[in-house]
Amino acid sequence: MSISCTESTSTSERRHCRQAVTPGSRFYNGAVGTPRFPIEPLLPEILGSLLVHTRLVLEAPPGAGKTTQVPLALLDAPWLAGRRILMLEPRRVAARSAAHFMARQLGEEVGGTIGYRIRFDNRVSARTRVEVVTEGILTRMLQDDPPLDGVGALLFDEFHERHLSADLGLALALDVQSQLREDLRIVVMSATLDGERLARFLDAPRLSSAGRSHAVEIAHVPARREESLEVQARRAVEQALGCHPGDVLVFLPGQREIARVGAGLAAATLPADTEVLALHGELPVEQQARVLQPAMDGSRRVVLATNVAESSVTLPGVRVVVDSGLAREPRFDPNSGFSRLDVVAIAQASADQRAGRAGRVASGWAYRLWPESQRLEPQRRPEIAMVELAGLALELAAWGSDQLRFPDPPPPGALAAARELLQRLGALSANAAVTSAGRRMLALGTHPRLAAMLIAARTPREQALAADLAALLEARDPLRSRSDALAERWRALAAFRSGRMPADASRSALAAIDAASRQWRRRLRCEAAPPDRIEAHELGDLLAHAFPDRIAARHPGDARRYQLANGRTAMLFDDSALRGEPWLVVSELRHEPRGDASLLRAAPVDEARLRIDFAERFVEHERAVWDADRRALVARRESRFDRIVLDSRAAGRVDPAQAAQALTDAVRTLGLQVLPWTPALRQWQARVVSLRAWLPSLELPELADAALLADLDAWLRPAFAGKTRLDALSEAELADALRSRLDWNHRQQLDRLAPSRIDVPSGMQRAITYALDHDGTPQPPVLAVKLQELFGLADTPRVADGRVPLLLHLLSPGGKPLQVTADLRSFWDRTYPDVRREMKGRYPRHPWPDDPWNATATHRAKPRGT
Template identity: 60%
Template sequence: MISPPLAFPITPLLPGIRDALAAHPRLVLEAPPGAGKTTQVPLALLDAPWLEGRKILMLEPRRIAARAAAQFMAQQLGETVGQTVGYSIRFESRTSAATRIEVVTEGILTRLIQDDPELSGIGAIVFDEFHERHLAGDLGAALALDVQATLRPELRLLVMSATLDGERIAQWLDAPRISSPGRSFPVRIEYPPARAQESVEHHVARIARQALAENDGDVLVFLPGRREIARAQTVLATTLDEQVELMPLHGELGLAEQQLALAPAEPGTRRVVLATNVAESSVTLPGVRAVIDTGLAREPRFDPNSGFTRLETVTISQASADQRAGRAGRVAAGTAYRLWPQSKRLEPSRTAEIAQAELSALALELAAWGITAASAAGLPWLDPPPAGALAQGRELLALLGALDGDGRITALGRRMLQLGASPRLAAAALRAPSERLALVADLLALMDARSPLRGELARSDDFRARVGALHVWRDRRGGGRAEADVGALAAIEQAAKGWRRRLDVRTAASGVPDSHAVGDLLAHAFPDRIAFRDASQPLRYTLANGRGARLHEQTVLLGEPWLVALDLRHEARDSLILAAAPLDPRQLERDFPAAFARERVLRWNEARAAVEAFEEQRFGAIVLERRSVPVQPADALPALLAAVRSRGLEALPWSESARRLRARIQALRQWMPELDLPDVDDAHLLATLEQWLAPHLEGKRGLDALAGESLSQALAAMLDYEQRRTLDAQAPDQLVVPSGQSRRLEYAPGEPPVLAVKLQELFGLADTPRVGGGRVPVTLHLLSPAGRPIQVTQDLKGFWERTYPEVKKELKGRYPRHPWPDDPWSATPTHRAKPRGT
């Protein structure tokens, strides 16, 4: 066993870790920052008997950490990187036949498993910093568990983290847990408030000066991204002592710059390191005694409305805040300055990326593993992917040609995986003509990076400006326009070199591409976002997916008839186009013939309440040409029914008799459910339009052609003969009152029917009329001879006995020509006044 010196808190636990993995194929290791787990555990496992000379793969979420971990382990062995210890990251690999520990980033691990599911020659996989819960890390762990369960039961899996829910992880893995105490000195937490109108970078600069005065050693500042690092660096450069070094640290730096930030400072020199959350875990920054934490990070968020993943600045979790603060207590007591109010409450832990990311890349990996939407089998996820986002990802893959109609991966889809770009960009690269591959490499690098443009040019929505800036910088050997960030362009060039190697391109692109070259290539990445200008609104476009988009008022793309929208911000009405490129419409006919269609379509004209027919030529949802054609009777019916569904039943020309018939059916259905009358409420009628309404709309082109009585006939046709007889008897439209007159019953949902009748017409009637098989008493609205309400009752007998004498006394003098007998029980009912002279 390789025995590192007893210099790390994890060291006493190393034999137990080896033994635990000998007894069980899975293990969870909890160890705080500084415990030494990243660099000491893999070395301690090298000569474990169960490893049998096979290789250890160690997954590191970040490239900086992967390089640093491999470098440190190689130094401990007295070797250079690439011998016993090596690493493989995107576009860079330092390994050899002698490599026993290979540190890999997340995408590399997935490719290794997909290419060799048996993982030949691999004895263990170590998942470091698993608490970061990156999408590729969750996928890699799920695939590794599947391999272990089906092909390689002897494969060892070790999940390590500084801040994770160890109990939940152990239950998921069915694995034992080992915890390390770590090594940490006390850290004082302070919450220095910002001053009025103070920007983040000025707040950072002020507290950095305070931290240097109050603490020995270096200061580590956590900022959300490269842009904020650059701003803070500019402010600090004018306010700090010249002997204090300013060191940026983020993922877009070159290798030499990253190593400089991670190396110890020269004796007598103090440093302020401005870092993103790459410094939160895995990497060690020697000499840090104070941490300034803005409490912010930049993370990907998927917007399902725009279908695009954007980097958003978000508040960190409490676990991340604790881990950042712990960086101040690695070598001695330190201080953490948190630039947010002490009363602010943070979420306990970070949300898994799988829950908030665009999942087309994951869906493609699953399809390559043999898992489709119709598959019964799945993977052993810690947190399964959301079904809706996964379905949306599969729809995009089908559009790109990566999945077939059954959801299985196509040959193109497998080539896309091998290329290693996102599915959209991989589709564009693999469909590009060979003479354009050098430009494709530049586009892949530029699309993966933030815009290198600065100043006025930064507001340009023409993506070609970014390509032009890169080519000018390249052609002038590092020179270029003042509006471009030279450091950003250098990092983009490094990525472009990697893509050129992968695409087997020997010469870099240069000069100014053809005006449509960029758009023509990227149209294959965003076929759903090919956009055509609105003839009446020059800033508005219709996308091929049917959505609307607009250019901003200061656009440099004004007048372009066709665009491919590369970056969109979703807004309530039309999405705002943030970056786009013009394209040649002739290319669409050549490359997207299946998207063109000429067909006859029907439209509902709201103003005319009628169906119109057109012949349209479309590209996707974009209408290129439209002409009016006659409406065929057979065509109109589906459109009329659709119009009723969208507008509701009130769109129909209901007659009063039809409304009353519907109300009677609803009432009797409630009162006498044993009759099994049809359901005529809104929801059921809308759901069954084809059965009851369609026969009466045959041959009609508009709803106004439907007669009101047709609706009565349609409703009546829903009843059989016996039901119609029972309806007339138990929920009649009218009642014959003692005066011999027929008076209408008014029906309302959930209420007894109402009979409005003059009091004199009911003389001699003792009991209240009933309907619904005698179950429902009618509500009587008793009226004066002038038709004004006197009494509302369902107890006519009680009215005659108790209330009528008072009514008679009050109204007899007002209506002397109408009968007011002392005995209403025996009086003759009438609807007329008394003859003159009586």
């Protein structure tokens, strides 16, 4: 089946209908004759609920009017008592748009009753009652004034986007409400959300509004062979313009794709009076406003947008959506230790929301640029689970508590790595308390790395240069070349300012960077102009304060390899512009599956400046190190910068005080297999690990190999006291070190619930064998026993308080396996007669009774002559 011109298609539509596409069967249906905003009938319920409850979850699809009508409806609520409403919007475009729309409804200008605060832009006054703020602004307001004096309600709009700042803002607000402001109202609003789960988390009522959406027909337009996204999107736009009326909204991952599709459409033959516009968060306000206003001359428009157009902003006249199914979102790379923007597939909820944009004013069409067979994740994953958490860790330290309630808690590993970075940046003390420098960094409202660099600038010139660097690091790359020298980006910026345009640079990107740098100078109260030329090390000297963990020294044996302060290594490209530099600061690197990371962007740094700014990290000391060739410890005198070894030479005898740590580090490198394990000790370990998995409520310690390796300093290092060789550790000492991990109560529980031996009906004790899979997963415990020893036993023996049956290896009198079963009763009933017939002649001196249920169990043969 294909979409084609039908009898209901207008003459002009039929004239331009050309290509066929494969449709889906999904439709979006809207009601007829609804109020001006579909949420209006629900407003009394919202007001009534907030009169009784201090929290509310509000679900309303795009177009319902929740963003602009709910704040206005709450203005006269008696509990508000003339105080302000703060509404959180995830994006600057949406924040401005919502504020302007509400102000127009009141017949006012923005800055009166309705205002907004976004980064580098503030339109509020003493008369403002509703402030629309972006996520970082809300966090700053909560940190600066926890009681939120003068604020009666917090509204979290588009919460389904699950940005980290929104999750943090909600966690802080809940803490304020429970500790300081029981009267504070918290409303969480969303278009696509698991509202029931969130309502349970908040212990709040849940209300749902109808939307305003006409029928939208979904069609899938998969890419042709070797067709790029840009060509595919252009083909779909041409199809849409030829077959359907109205404007076309195209969802693309980011600015780069918008520029490429825009260039392709500029070269295409489009219907007359068709205007192609871009919409993304980096556009100047005037251009954003132009896109959000209807076309004045009746021309048709193609709007190329990021997911900023997915919610909260209304694009008038859109009848067709072309959806790439992609978005550029932050993802945490655990190998490199920081977040990056990746192009990822959107969730099904986002796809539905994007499609709904085509049905806001009349029936519409949505072209999806992926196969209909492709399945998307139902909901967007929370950002807190995917990004680097240094900013969150600093906010929690400044708040004074890391026990806040999050809808999805931050991953412990990522949070620990973030705190380690903050200590390197000087934002946290050794006991994880926020420092005075950390509070100054917080006040700047940017990533702690950039904030550390900005506050490290000593002179007005350095401040201006730091502002340039912050703008460059936050922006997309202005160069089209692959150069790894950060200085080339700065020189392109300097050339742009002087009126010269580098051939391989983007004018719009440089203009945005220049504007951002001006904003940073304003924030820093820096009146100095940026320099027009710099010395070779000036960028690196500042950048070192943003990336102290990625200060790198050239390897003495390889001019392309660099050792990083965090202990990793990175390689320059063959044609690197940085080759030969003794010291670098790396602002961007890519982890490779095997071997060294790739150094993508860096700047030279002066060692003399490092010795001034980071004097405490240059150390010289003696240490014991493991010599793999000699399989023994040797003493070395080392000069180091952080984890970079600058010089190492022999230093006599090993200091016994250092030996235990060095031997522990050797085990960490070589693996647990170098320790003197015995089969009995491995069995004991398997018993502990198995029982921990079977009965978590016992809270036994984790003793699988991975956990033991991660915690060597706690249990193994004390056992190495006074030793200078690995083989000096005895089997008994290793066993004592491991068994010390269990307290007396746990040892008693282990012997009772996971015994090493068990009594069988013959009167003997037989060993139970415990085993772990290669990944540490417990296997069924095995009891190997001669069949005759179990006569009269009906049910399979069990361990772990009766929860885990033993896997019985039933043996012949000669010790050979006859049957493996976990169901002894079934064996006696069904299998034993066959075994008896086969074995009775082979082992005539052993009992093979007809009735094993009532026979006497024995481990002996029958006496001779019987």
